[in-house]
Amino acid sequence: MNPRSSKGAGARETSVSVVVGAQFGDEAKGKITDYLAGRARYVVRAGGGPNAGHSIHLPEASFVLHQVSTGVLHEGVTGVSGPGMVINPLLLEAELAELREKHVFKGEFVISERAHVILPLHPIEDGWEEGIRQQRSPANAVGTTRRGIGPAYADRYGRWGIRFADLVRPKLLQERLGLLYASKAHIPGLPAESETLATLGEVAGRLAPFVRPTEPMLWDAVAKGERVLIEGAQSALLDVDFGTYPFVTSSHPTSAGAMVGSGIPPQELDEVIGVTKAYATRVGAGPFPTRAEGEIAEFLRTAGGERGATTGRARDTGWLDLVLLRYVTRLNGFTSLAVTKVDVLGGLEEVPVAIAYTTPSGEKLTDYPPAVAEELNQVRPVYQRLPGWPEFTGRLRERIQREGVHALPSQLRHFLRFVTEETGVPVEWLSYGPMRDETLWLGRGATAHTALPSWSA
Numbered sequence: 001m002n003p004r005s006s007k008g009a010g011a012r013e014t015s016v017s018v019v020v021g022a023q024f025g026d027e028a029k030g031k032i033t034d035y036l037a038g039r040a041r042y043v044v045r046a047g048g049g050p051n052a053g054h055s056i057h058l059p060e061a062s063f064v065l066h067q068v069s070t071g072v073l074h075e076g077v078t079g080v081s082g083p084g085m086v087i088n089p090l091l092l093e094a095e096l097a098e099l100r101e102k103h104v105f106k107g108e109f110v111i112s113e114r115a116h117v118i119l120p121l122h123p124i125e126d127g128w129e130e131g132i133r134q135q136r137s138p139a140n141a142v143g144t145t146r147r148g149i150g151p152a153y154a155d156r157y158g159r160w161g162i163r164f165a166d167l168v169r170p171k172l173l174q175e176r177l178g179l180l181y182a183s184k185a186h187i188p189g190l191p192a193e194s195e196t197l198a199t200l201g202e203v204a205g206r207l208a209p210f211v212r213p214t215e216p217m218l219w220d221a222v223a224k225g226e227r228v229l230i231e232g233a234q235s236a237l238l239d240v241d242f243g244t245y246p247f248v249t250s251s252h253p254t255s256a257g258a259m260v261g262s263g264i265p266p267q268e269l270d271e272v273i274g275v276t277k278a279y280a281t282r283v284g285a286g287p288f289p290t291r292a293e294g295e296i297a298e299f300l301r302t303a304g305g306e307r308g309a310t311t312g313r314a315r316d317t318g319w320l321d322l323v324l325l326r327y328v329t330r331l332n333g334f335t336s337l338a339v340t341k342v343d344v345l346g347g348l349e350e351v352p353v354a355i356a357y358t359t360p361s362g363e364k365l366t367d368y369p370p371a372v373a374e375e376l377n378q379v380r381p382v383y384q385r386l387p388g389w390p391e392f393t394g395r396l397r398e399r400i401q402r403e404g405v406h407a408l409p410s411q412l413r414h415f416l417r418f419v420t421e422e423t424g425v426p427v428e429w430l431s432y433g434p435m436r437d438e439t440l441w442l443g444r445g446a447t448a449h450t451a452l453p454s455w456s457a
């Protein structure tokens with residue numbers, strides 16, 4: 001146990017866990033989080049906002065979570081929309097209403113008073129900023145989700161922002177909104193200040209009962225050894241500092257960002273689960289070295305249902321990139337990996353995996369990509385082609401549910417073992433379908449490793 005941790009002697013080893021996206025988002029983190037959420041006391045979203053879209057498929061309903069954590073789907077669990085988030089209160093209300101209508105809202109829900117408010121003007125500003133970039137050259141567009149994420153974070157760091165603590169204090173809201181509007185006089189087409197004030201005033205009254213100081217709640221939980229799960233949104237490669245800047249989001253979807261965005265001290269963190277698909281996708285602009293083209297790209301898109309859960313945009317598809325995976329592993333300190341959507345590749349003869357890059361000057365890169373997006377665009381991936389595994393028929397799925405890891409096709413076990421060896425991190429989780437029960441835990445650390453005998457074994 002960490003000697004600096006506040007957890008008592010009886011505390012469980014893994015009371016604070018973080019789930020981090022290891023690619024460009026859309027790794028099916030929501031599913032892994034949902035699986036783990038049932039065992040947690042608190043599930044916290046630490047960053048981002050309605051740009052996230054976590055698709056959840058339950059026998060009773062399918063839906064997408066954007067600003068609410070998966071915690072609310074479980075009895076006895078509190079879902080926290082944490083301090084690091086930027087939240088659109090109108091979309092939040094609609095999301096909560098949908099969850100109630102579908103009878104899947106079973107836990108509790110709270111919003112941090114320190115979370116920032118996305119105002120109706122922020123999505124407009126988002127589109128206006130994209131217009132400026134595009135005017136100079138289409139290649140400059142970030143391809144944002146147009147949910148106002150960048151402008152809301154810019155206001156947060158510029159100290160113009162409005163927090164939920166302000167939203168629920170009518171006089172303060174009026175003052176802060178006036179100041180914010182004064183800073184935006186140069187932006188065309190924004191809704192009138194009075195209109196915004198009226199809209200916010202209404203929604204504030206309805207959301208006020210959920211607005212709390214969330215840090216003390218989480219500190220107490222950690223001290224008691226209760227499980228806290230910090231649910232990643234977006235991904236490490238979209239991190240504003242460590243991602244493919246400027247084609248990134250405006251927050252820190254890394255393990256370090258999870259601590260800043262939840263208010264839990266870093267030394268309390270026990271476990272960092274990196275989630276990666278068995279292949280790769282990217283939506284929006286930006287470099288994607290292992291992007292596939294033509295028929296195979298379309299196959300991955302169709303078989304994997306690769307359309308943005310938030311915007312409906314078709315995702316670009318390609319292959320697992322170990323250079324980037326090694327990079328984000330070191331950046332986040334992954335203690336385990338979850339590999340998702342392995343069923344999508346079922347039936348392929350070979351599964352290419354990028355093990356290195358060569359740069360135009362002939363340099364070989366294995367674990368640290370160029371910081372400049374244009375240079376990352378020019379690298380050539382070096383692929384190793386692993387044997388493919390059979391299709392995931394209904395029968396195979398049933399066998400896996402009954403017999404666990406031993407029912408996995410040997411080629412797939414080889415693939416997982418390869419990923420473990422190449423990253424130095426055990427693959428402990430496997431997801432082989434969209435349903436909640438199509439998730440397999442291979443065991444912790446060495447156990448997971450031995451569950452995956454090498455190809456020759």
Ligand code: IMP
Pocket residue numbers: 024025026051052053142143144145146147148149150233234238247248249250283284285
């Ligand atoms: P923003 O977060 O809306 O500002 O978008 C910035 C970039 O991040 C764009 O390329 C988006 O497509 C991407 N992005 C943001 N959130 C997600 C997500 O949850 N999944 C995948 N891509 C995302």
